[in-house]
Each structure stands twice: as C-alpha cells, then as structure tokens.
Amino acid sequence: MKLKLVSILLAFCTTAGSMTMPAFAERTQAAQIESESNMTAQENGSVKEQEWEGYTYKELTDNTLEITGYKGTDTALTIPDKIEDKPVTGIGRGAFAGLEKVESITIPEGITNIGSSAFQRCGSLKNIVIPEGVTVIDEYIFAYSAKLESVTLPESVTTIKEGAFGECRSLKSIAIPKNVDSIPDYAFTYCESLAQVRFPEGLTYIGENAFSGCKSLQNVEFPNSLKDIDYFAFQNCTTLSNVTFPENLENIGRDAFLGCESLQNVEFHEGLIRIGEGAFRSCSKLESLTLPLSLTEIWKGAFTDCNSLKTVNYAGSKTDRSNMRIVGEGNAPLLQSKITYGSTGKSEDFAPKKGSQLKDNGVTYQVKTDVSELAFVKTIDKASKIKISDSVKIDGICYTVASITKNAFLNNKNITKVTIHRDVKSIGKSAFKGCSKLKKIVIQSHILESVGTNAFKGIHSSAVIKVPDLNLNDYKKIMKNKGQGSKVKIVAL
Template sequence: MKIVKYFIGLCLTVLFICNGSINVRASEPVTDINDFKWYEYSDGTVTITDYIGTDETIVIPSEIEGKKVTSIDFHNLWNSHFVDVTLPNTIQAIGDRAFVNCESLKNINLPNGITDIGKYAFNGCIALKNINLPNSLKNISQYAFGRCSSLTSITIPDSVTSIGNGVFVGCSSLTSITIPNSVTSIGDGAFNTTLDDTGFTIHANPNSYARTYAEQNGIKFKCLDTHSWDEGSVISNATATNDGTKIYTCTACKIKKTEKIPKLGLPKKGKLIAETKSKSAYKVTKSSSKNGTVELTKVDKSKSSITVPSTITVDGIDYKVTSVSKNASKNNKKLKKITIGKNVKTIGANAFYGCKNLKTIVVQSTQIKTIGKNTFKGIYSKAKIKVPKNRFKSYKKLFNKKGLKKTIKIIK
C-alpha cells in the first residue's frame, strides 16, 4: 500500500508539474487549441478550418502541434458569434469565405506577412468598422469585403496592384477609400453602392489609375499627396507698388490655391519704357508712385497723326508726360498732325525737324517753357499751330524765337 500511495503521490506530483506547465501556456492569451479544427497540408503547414468554442474573443495560435499556422479557412463559420479575432504573424493567407457572414466580428488584425485575401473572405461582416490592410498584401479577391455595411474607410497598401470585382460592393457606409499608384485595375462593380448618398470619395494621386477610374465612374475624387495645378489665372496684376494675385486650380480635385505675384517696384530714373500699344518709347525722368514723370523719346513713325498723351501708365502707376525728347520724331515724313498733351513743358531740339508733311500742330499744354533748337525746322511751309487762347501771346513769342517760317501761322 505504501508503494501504491507513493506511486499515486508521484503521479499527482507529475500531474501538478504538467498542469503547472499547461497553466503557464494557458496564461498566454491563446484560445484552447482543442476549440479549433485544422487541416495539415503536405508541406507541414496548418490551416485553421473551424472554431467550435464559445468565446467572443479568440486568439489563433501560431503553431499547432509544432506546425506553423499559415492560413485561415473558416468556411464552416457562417454566422459565427465571435467579436474579436487576433491572428498570429505566421498567417500568409485569408482563405476564400474565411469569415463570410461573421456578423458579430468587430475587430480583427491582419498581420504583416499576409499576401492574399480570398474571395468573399469578409463578405457580410456587417459589424466590421475598420480593418487595416497590411503592406505585404498583394491580392484582394472578388467580393472580399462585400456587404461590410459598417466599414467607413479603407486604405489600400501600395503592395496591391488590383482590386477585384465587387470587392466593396454593398459597403453602404464606406465614404473614403485611399488607393495607391500601384493599383492599375479595379474590377467591375467594385464600389457599386449608393455612392451619391454616402459621399463616397476616392483618395489618390492625380496621375494615378484610381483618378481615371473615379472620373470614368462619376465618383468624387480627392488628391492625396500632390495636386496637378493648372497654369493659373491672374486675378489682379502686380503693380509697381502692390502685389498681384494668381489663382491655380487642381485639374484633378478642383481645389484652388492663391499665389502672390510680387509687386514690380518703381522703375529707376532714366529707365526706358517701350509702350507696345502705341509703339512709342518713354524715359523715366522722375520715379515716384504719386508724381512721376516721363519723356517721350520715340514715336510710331507709321502714323500720320500722333498725340503726345497727358499721362502714361507703367505697372499700374500714372506718369505725366512732361517732355518730348530731342529728335523724337525727326525726319518723320508720314507725320501730318501732332497733338501736344497738356503736361508737356519741354520740346527738345530737332524733335520735329524735317517732318515736311506736318501741317497741323495742336498744343493743349499751357505749361511749355522750353523749345529746343530747330524743333520745327523743315515742317510744311503753311503749317498751322493751334495754341490755347490764354497762351496765344506768350507762345507766339516762344515759337517764333525758334525761327519758324513766316508762312507758318499760330492760331488760337
């Protein structure tokens, strides 16, 4: 009896030790492996095929009987009741219909290492709100996330090149999907839900296939990292003293951005300004934003009638034209009529020298102080110079001093 007792005691001790070691393993958050059914492939790896326990939270082991668990193939689990599933990082594939119609499933991790999500894998997982797709993923097979009606947003990793038919069909809460440049095909009906009601938007880069797909299918599109700006349009031109603005529109998502056009600064004294519209040129004689002045240096020699304007505008700033430079219209045979603007004070030497067809000179300015040498020498012999009434006497004196021909008349 003593020996028997001793033997029993030994057995209990062994059991206790075994239990102890089992307890240590059980304290790891791994579901009892007896609650799983599995299938062993010829290569010695294991796929889980069923869960027969009742836990709401299950943790799939990475090994069963020393064999690596590499896939999940829960096709017997329709309408299963578990809520949280933790997968080990040995998993490489989620099989066809693995979690189909697991209507209670709310949380599942997809570890890095998974390359394939099978057909209908999560189809009908109506409680699934979020799922992170790993960067190792290559294939998302057809209808994989179909009818996941709680899913609100999803990001496709840039390891994926195609999205199969109907992958997100019936995902009625899906408002945002981010698609990388790597995706070059999207299957039929991938998103054919009531898109307009949900505000469903594809987020991708403007030069991506996803953008083309969105445009072709009338799906809202937002740029992800970069925009594709158009040439922009000027809303207000920069002036010498004020910045201008230009607005650019993204050709992909239509977002707009405003850009400042820096102010041009005032031209320096002596700067030549070509005025393309009137084909004339001016020189800045005083640089100022309020009371700048310029001198007319060149006229359009193809015109028979020329007006020296009272002001010109350069970069949005008005400048008074206070002088006509020497030789400005010298030997201009085309010129028949010249009008001198009201701010002119000085007409330089030879300005109209040799303009033999110049018959009419209209002086609007009452401020002329200086007329240069030979300014009107050689103009039409019976030309008429019309001057302001209140300057008739003084201008007659001033002009005649410059040796006008007697046949040229000065009139009021």
C-alpha cells in the first residue's frame, strides 16, 4: 500500500506554523519521503503485495509475512498471526500510518519487527501493547498519535529510535525497558501529558530534545548510570520542579533545562565535569545550586535569567573554584550570588561586584554594571604594540572586555599600534589622547557603539584606523571629530 504521508505532514506543518517548519516536523517529513520512495521501489520490484481480509502483506525471503497496510474500515484491529498457514513476523514501515479512525490495534505474539512510522498519526489510537520479541522501537513509530495514552514495551526492547513517541500529546507514562542504554533525539518531544518516566539502570545517554515540551513532567529521577544529557533534552518542561541528578553524570548539554521555570534547587554530585551553554537558562525560580569539586567548566549563559539564584554551595575551596573555567557572559545571576565553600564553610560573594578593580598581567580592569564585563583601565606594559583582548580569565572567571575607559592610554609615548578585539562596545573620553607615536589602530569589533570626546587627539598625524568593512560607514560617523588630525584615515580591514 502506497502511503500519502508527506501531504498529510505538509498540511499539518502549514496549519501549525507557516513561517518555519519545526525541527521535529522536518525530520519526520524526511523520514516519510524516504518511506514512500522505498515502498514505490518495492511495488516496482519482484515482491508484490497481496491482500487478505483488508490487510495487505508481502512474503519475506524466509517464507514469513510482513503486514504492509490496511484497506478496511474496522476501528478495532487484530493483526493476524498467520495468513494461509504462513507466520506473520513483521509490520512494515508506515503500515498503519494515517489511519485516523482506528481505535485499537492488537499485535500478536510472533511479531518481532515493526518498521518506522508504522502507527504514525493514528489519531484515535489510545492504547497498545508491543509483544515480547520486538527488540527495536523504530523511528517515528507512534509520532503524532495524539490520543495515545499508554504504550507497554516488552523487556526484549534494546533500542528506541529517534522521534518514536514525538508529539504523542496524551501519553501519560512510560517505562523504559531495562536493556535500553540511550534515549534518542526527539523520542518523547512534546508529549504534553507525560507525567511519569521510569528510567532503567544502565541508561547512559539522553539525546537532543528527548523530552522537550513535556509540560506535565514534574519529577525526574535519573539512574546512577547516566553520564550525558544532551542539547535541549528537557527544554520547556515548565512544571519540572524536582530532578535527582546521579553521581556518575558528567555532562549537561546546551539548553538542556532551558525554560524549566518551576525548578528551584539543583544538586550535582561528584563526577560532573561540564555545564553547557544555556543549560539552565530562564529557570526563573532556581534559588540554590550545589556544585561538586569535579566540575571544571560552566559555559556561556548557563544561568541566564535565573534571577532568583542566591546561593551556591561548592564542595571545594576558593582556590579550587579559581581553577575552574566559568564563562562570565550571560551568567550574571551566578556571579552575583553568594558561594559557600565546603572545605571551610565560609560564605562570600561569588565574584567581585560592580566597580571593583581587578589586575591581570599588568593590566587593570574595572567590573562593569553587567558583572560579566570588564572595562580596560590602564596597563603598565611599556611595549610599542598593545592588544586589548576580547576576554580575560581572572580567578577562574572568563570576563568579556567590553570597553576602554577614559584616559586609558593618556600620553603614552611608547605605543605605536593597538589592536582592539571583537567585544569592545565603547572607547572612552581621551582614551588615546597624546599617544603621539600611535600610527595604527586596528578595531576588530563589530559592536562598537560610542567613541568619547578627544579619544584620538594627539595621535600620529598620519595614523590609520582600520575597522571591519561592514561597519566602515557607521564607524566613520562614530569617530568623526574625536580629536584626530585631518590626515588620519579610517579604512576597511
């Protein structure tokens, strides 16, 4: 039976959102195009479909049969275990997909293989039991079956594939069989009624978007075997309030818990190495955080908009924390919290406050209003060529160098060239005033917003200021009448 699932899917995508097709829908569409192509090839090949009491089937090379579709009108189906004394062992790819009126399907013992998208978009199907002997829950097998409330998986299952239960919006609970060691991408994405998941000991990996949008999921207890939670895995699980993280967990991926706005306390155990970019972004009720000594990296924006975060408990000492790599950008709530060190019990500010001065390699910086940013204040370096870095690591925190303060290089007679890196947004008043030997200024930043009065007054009369080509016209306006002589050129890099 040739399926017309692509057109069904495209119709769905048009009504769901005309501007951009969701990533999950794109993946499902690609799978269905492949499915239809394969079925057409089969129809044109030597193996022909036959029909029996509304079911279409084909004979396999081992003399067993595979159900390929259903043309009847019944709403309660019992798949035959035999047809003309030949055993039925498989359900083909997309076999029952799009049968919106079918309410129940009974699968007999003896079925060992069920193809991808086999029950996709069975819009009235509520319950199904997969028989013992099936080892693979194939990709998109139940995707978009909106009324499916329960699925019983046998212990024989060892593999669940991508998108298997994606957008089964009525699915309430699932028990993952004991031999499954990974949950793939989009496996349960937007299962909005999913309130209970039982993970087996032995599970090591949870994939991208595996449980994203599961807004009824309130409690999650991971097995001790889990090591890696990938990108967006629990994104927008808005009622998730309690998560038990295991001792062997090593990595929290990018945006893994983005938008989990009910999460209040997070406790990690020894073994965790990395918290990825945006991992807990917009967890607006997150109040406390417990970090292990094993943690070495906190990436950009891991705690963006976690504005309730007040307390961090850290297993190590202040020296241990200084050996970490914490990207400051987007992590102001973390940097503004209080940290308690487990080694001493002492509590203090996690990071220096606004206005504090920090020193690194002879350069003095000042903490800005956004405490993840620094202003370049001055340097004791007598070199002729100076580079103003885009970031600097001080006591384990990677700050963004976002500005050059007024008078930063005032009357510096040594400097001949300065390179200003990509994150600088402002150059202060008289920053390079009186730098009479300064002949070359290289600005790599695309986000320069302002240049202060007399910033370039007194630089070499034939100096050249090089700026990004895309910003040339805007930067000429910004730098107009900043004290430089008429022969100073502003050109593209």
